Amino acid sequence: MKKKLGAFIPATLGMLTAFGPFVTDFYLPALPEMTEFFHTSPALASMSLTTGMIGLAAGQVFIGPLTDKYGRKRILVASMFIFAIASVLCIISPNIYVFNLMRIFQGIAGAGGIVISKSMATDMFSGKELANFMALLGSINGIAPVCAPVIGGVMAGITTWQGVFCLLLAIGLILMVCSWFMPETLPSEKRINKSCLQVYANLFRVFHNPRFTLSTLAAMACFLTFFAYIASSPFILQRIYGLTPFEFSLCFALNALMIGIGAAIAPRFKKETTGLKKGSAHFMVAACILAVCLLTHMPLVVVMVFYMYLMSSFGLMQPGLTATALDAERENAGAASAIFGASGFVAGAVSSPIVALGNIAVTSSCVMVAGTIICIMLTFPLCNRIKKLSTL
Numbered sequence: 420m421k422k423k424l425g426a427f428i429p430a431t432l433g434m435l436t437a438f439g440p441f442v443t444d445f446y447l448p449a450l451p452e453m454t455e456f457f458h459t460s461p462a463l464a465s466m467s468l469t470t471g472m473i474g475l476a477a478g479q480v481f482i483g484p485l486t487d488k489y490g491r492k493r494i495l496v497a498s499m500f501i502f503a504i505a506s507v508l509c510i511i512s513p514n515i516y517v518f519n520l521m522r523i524f525q526g527i528a529g530a531g532g533i534v535i536s537k538s539m540a541t542d543m544f545s546g547k548e549l550a551n552f553m554a555l556l557g558s559i560n561g562i563a564p565v566c567a568p569v570i571g572g573v574m575a576g577i578t579t580w581q582g583v584f585c586l587l588l589a590i591g592l593i594l595m596v597c598s599w600f601m602p603e604t605l606p607s608e609k610r611i612n613k614s615c616l617q618v619y620a621n622l623f624r625v626f627h628n629p630r631f632t633l634s635t636l637a638a639m640a641c642f643l644t645f646f647a648y649i650a651s652s653p654f655i656l657q658r659i660y661g662l663t664p665f666e667f668s669l670c671f672a673l674n675a676l677m678i679g680i681g682a683a684i685a686p687r688f689k690k691e692t693t694g695l696k697k698g699s700a701h702f703m704v705a706a707c708i709l710a711v712c713l714l715t716h717m718p719l720v721v722v723m724v725f726y727m728y729l730m731s732s733f734g735l736m737q738p739g740l741t742a743t744a745l746d747a748e749r750e751n752a753g754a755a756s757a758i759f760g761a762s763g764f765v766a767g768a769v770s771s772p773i774v775a776l777g778n779i780a781v782t783s784s785c786v787m788v789a790g791t792i793i794c795i796m797l798t799f800p801l802c803n804r805i806k807k808l809s810t811l
Contacts, residue, residue, distance in 0.1 A: 431597045433556045435495075435536035438594070442475075442529050443468055443649060445587050447671065448572040448664035449580040450653045456580060457515035462775040465650055469771045470519045472646070474526020476764035479534040481527070483757020484618045487611045491535050491542070491753075492603040498531020499595030506588040510581050526764075532594065534756045541745045541752040542604035550742035554686045572668025618754075625748045625755050630808070633801040634744035637699075637794055639762040641736055644706060644790030646767030648674075648729065651774045651783035659780065660719045670723060674730045681734025691739045692802035698735035699798040703791040705729040710784035729787070736794070743805065766790075 434441075446453075454464040478498075486494050505525035512518035536556075544552045574583045611618055625631050656662045656670055681698075688694035709725040711717075741759065748755035770790075774783040 432536040435532035436556050438532040445571045447653050448575045448668045449583050453580050459515045465775045467519050467522045469768050471522040471526040472764040472767040474523040475530045476761040478527035478530025479757040479761040482531045483534040483753040487753035488618045495535045495598045502528035502591045510584045534760050537756040538752045539604045551686050553742045554738040572665040575664040622754050628747050630747040631744050634740050635762050637797040638740045639766045640790050640794035642763035642766040643770050644787045646770040647774050647783045647786035650771040677727045677731040678734035681731040685738040695739045699795040702732035706787045706791040713780045
């Protein structure tokens with residue numbers, strides 16, 4: 420499919436790729452209100468992030484390999500339909516326990532959009548073209564997280580958290596319609612003609628590829644830091660620094676914009692290894708300085724500067740890691756996309772409850788710094804392996 424795609428396909432794939440973060444970012448400004456509504460603790464309210472990410476991870480592992488056997492489009496449409504149903508069940512949840520359970524199903528359904536959109540991109544492009552298209556998707560991804568918390572903050576100010584989820588339901592229905600008009604990118608002759616058991620076995624075969632494994636583990640470390648920021652920032656900025664839900668949403672949107680900017684900068688490096696090395700180094704420096712700022716309770720403007728630095732470095736890393744991982748296993752694109760995508764949410768599921776324990780400024784700082792250190796330790800060996808392959 421080496422042809423001009425217009426705006427519809429990249430925009431739809433970009434929104435679908437960003438669907439997981441969108442599902443979490445959209446209701447972040449309402450988390451403190453939900454804590455009061457359900458008469459629960461911040462830890463249990465934050466657990467909705469964890470259960471959602473468990474669903475996003477498990478859903479990708481389940482859905483990704485199926486698309487290698489049955490094709491992309493119809494499974495994508497079905498996933499968006501199930502997401503709409505799960506969203507309704509979230510809205511009518513009577514307590515935090517039922518809500519958190521429904522978030523699992525919402526995550527599983529939303530995972531279809533994430534894993535299938537990346538598989539579709541891999542079907543259409545390879546090599547440098549794939550890296551550039553992933554960077555384009557990364558830039559589009561920056562739009563959804565920018566809009567999501569701002570709209571969520573506005574909604575939190577004029578309606579209840581249920582109203583916020585009603586709008587999320589409407590967005591899911593729109594994406595379902597858009598998915599219906601997407602082309603099928605995996606023709607019948609290219610699908611895996613094996614049993615479902617054999618198809619799922621591909622999930623384990625992708626780890627035989629060192630490039631895929633290193634890229635996935637490095638991305639997982641990135642998301643360990645990213646979701647520590649996601650889970651802690653509503654409480655740090657609203658409860659410690661006294662921001663309103665709308666003010667928080669503006670700060671969060673600015674940080675999300677920095678992710679898009681970082682992703683847009685990534686293709687400007689002549690060698691993808693240069694972007695990955697510089698990105699991982701900046702990522703670690705930003706996390707360390709931010710941790711000092713949070714622990715010493717520096718002024719909000721200083722904290723925001725280093726939040727922005729951290730997020731731009733995170734965005735710089737994503738296109739290269741994604742393209743490297745998926746290009747290494749393009750024959751098993753669905754399985755590779757599933758494992759790669761799920762790994763980030765597994766990291767988030769680990770990260771989110773940890774930062775809710777004890778002093779949230781301390782725990783989030785520790786997790787963010789640890790994630791960036793692991794990331795740089797994996798990125799440099801990955802870059803060395805990429806260089807060796809390029810010389811063969």
